[in-house]
Amino acid sequence: MEKLDHILMPLGLQLKNDKPKDLRNFTFNWLRETYGDKLTKNENQRLELEYLRKKVPELESHLLEGSSKNIPALKDHFDQFDELQMEEDSDSSETSSDDDDVIVDENFLLPKPVKKTVEEALREIESETSRISVSAEVYGEYNKRSSFKPVSNPKPEDTCERLRARLSSHWMFKCLEAEDMDTLVDAMQEEVFTAGDTVVKEGDKGNKLYIVDNGSFNCIKENYDGSEKLLKVYNEGEMFGELALIYNCDRTATVYSCETCKAFSLDRQTFNHIISGNTIERNERYLKMLGNVPILKTLDKYEKSRILDVCDYETYNDGDYIIREGDTGEDFYILLKGDAVATKSHESYEEDQKVKEYTSGDYFGERALIKNTPRAANIIATGSCKCLKLNRLDFKKFLGSIEHILKRNMKIYISFIS
Template sequence: MSAADHQMYIQTKINPVLEALVTQTLLERPEDPVPFMVDWLCKQASKDGELPEVKKLKGEVEELKNRIRVLEGGGNLGKSEVEDEEDEDDDEDEDEVGDLPEFTQVNRGRGPRASVSAEAYGAWNKKDTEFKAPVYEKTEDQVTRIKGVLANSFLFSALEAKDLETVILAMQEKTLKAKERPICQGDDGDVLYVVEKGILDCYKKFDGESDEKLVKTCEVGDVFGELALLYNCPRAASVEARDDAVVWSLDRESFNAIVKDAASKKRELYDKFLTSVPLLESMDAYERNKIADALKTETFSDGDFICKQGDPGDKFFLLEDGEAVATKAFVEGQEPKEVMKYKTGDYFGELALLKNEPRAANVIAKGSCRCAFLDRKSFKRLLGPLEDILRRATDRYN
């Protein structure tokens, strides 16, 4: 199968399934998306025995596996060799594509959102390694406004300050009149939009129905149009301004080069660190990736208070680099005493979140240090399965 055949197959077979799956997931917005998506795929497969797309996809998967083995091994592999290697890899690699009807056995992710996925690159779709983002000059006021808007969007949460600045400069302002549609269902899409002002309604016409249905409402800080960029598929719905609105657009090339790459780099950066944290050793790569997506970073200088005794606690910290000490005043008015030391890979701040109480001690940076942290909501969502372990571990403070 040639590169052109692969591209045609992706566009005509895989993308329609992915588009329908992602659209339905966004419409339902399940608390735990992975089981929902698995269940949806299984239901589609069982409607008429098995969808033709699914049936053909499984055959293509086997063929692609064989081709990958040949390319990696530098020679031809017989069927038995491929099957032997596949049996071994299936046990080791959770990312391998399995038999679709068995998806009901999967029970992973516990979060409310999926992560930014990467576009497939190959002979048919070369990645631009020398990309330079466009620059559209903006006033300081506009930059400040855009920063405020992007702060409310998880899609841009992985960006470092430099990348965020590049994205802001690459965005173009677009004013919309009431009832104007920047996106129409079925059109090709090469930009996404972030809402700065106004409300926009998303309408979708389902197969067999003549009228559009309101499926979602976008408000300030919301992103729309990203599906076409994430999955290289036509627009899944139409978006209409309810009243006059202001949005900022970002083109596909800038999105791929900056936003997607930033999310990928962040995962790679944190994967080794999270693997070294004893608390997380029972988690698999998928679960660690979800934690990496949610982590934010703070740096502290020598003597800085990371936590203060008596303050409300809304963050769970992982000491990413450096050292810190915990001090506690056992009697009000007395000097705090050192009660614990922390090194790279240690965690703290969980007591206030587990017990919904003020901070029980101070944590002070000893030299320069960097901490990754989860907010209260992410802590409950991602580390909920470890709550028993965390509660048992509180004995270390006694």
């Protein structure tokens, strides 16, 4: 399915960040915003974008399920275009048009690039029968991982803080762990440009993204008649060039410096290692942790992946209360890193008494997934720690009633409702 990952990866990250209630409408709107206003180089690209916008509900349904049982449906869905495609090819060889606008008929002929992509994807599904969730990671040509050692470009701490803040404001990076963010910041290279320098050229291979540190850059697009159109001016703190890294595509516009400017660049290899490689490995660890929770034991891997899609990541400092005794419980936690302690009030003592210690991989608050009963104890961080937090309403929205899932194992169900 790697041929479709240039769409699934950024869409999955956006779904993870926004947690939309209406998955289908969100996906449609995201495609429209991402692709709808882009100028394309040729007719096939424009047809491809139009096709994706119109067919995204059906594609989404099949791809999210992603199993071999969908192959006949997918083939039937696309085979209907074969005859029409042949007719179009025949007509286009006999006639031509100088019109700039592309008219797409009601049948929405399948563009050749999309048809080829689908055929290759179907062959892969048949051989692998793999499943895909909305958090699917990109496995494109540029993402084949080997021995990787990130580059290091030391910077003053104030510069590092500035870059962290700017990366964190971008949807693609806001959920990164602290160590991954530090790796990105450390790898970023300072680059200085003089007025008129071309930083990104339309049609070139894209191997870097840039964050503007000072100055401004013009983003222009060449029209079909050779004239240029100003699309945007990038100012301090803004990012450009990331699309080529996300989609593994050529540069879609040209960017040049308006004055003497400074920007920080991030190379493709580091970007891919952090965004795809580390995320995959980390999610595998978290899936194993979820499998150790009795209340979630009956979930299959796909359902656990869906949980990760709706989880939040929380960090706490020494002495912070993760849970307070008596509060209404709505969240379940897995301790990913660090340690915590459970304390409980007792009428015989003035101070709360320690009743349990937690370390990495432990979990607490699981009864909150069933009902919002008051918390029975405090959970306090001992040192810096990080938790995976799952909200009961988010769980129910994506996987349904927890009681229904627990009933797959009646023994566990009885233990939690008693």
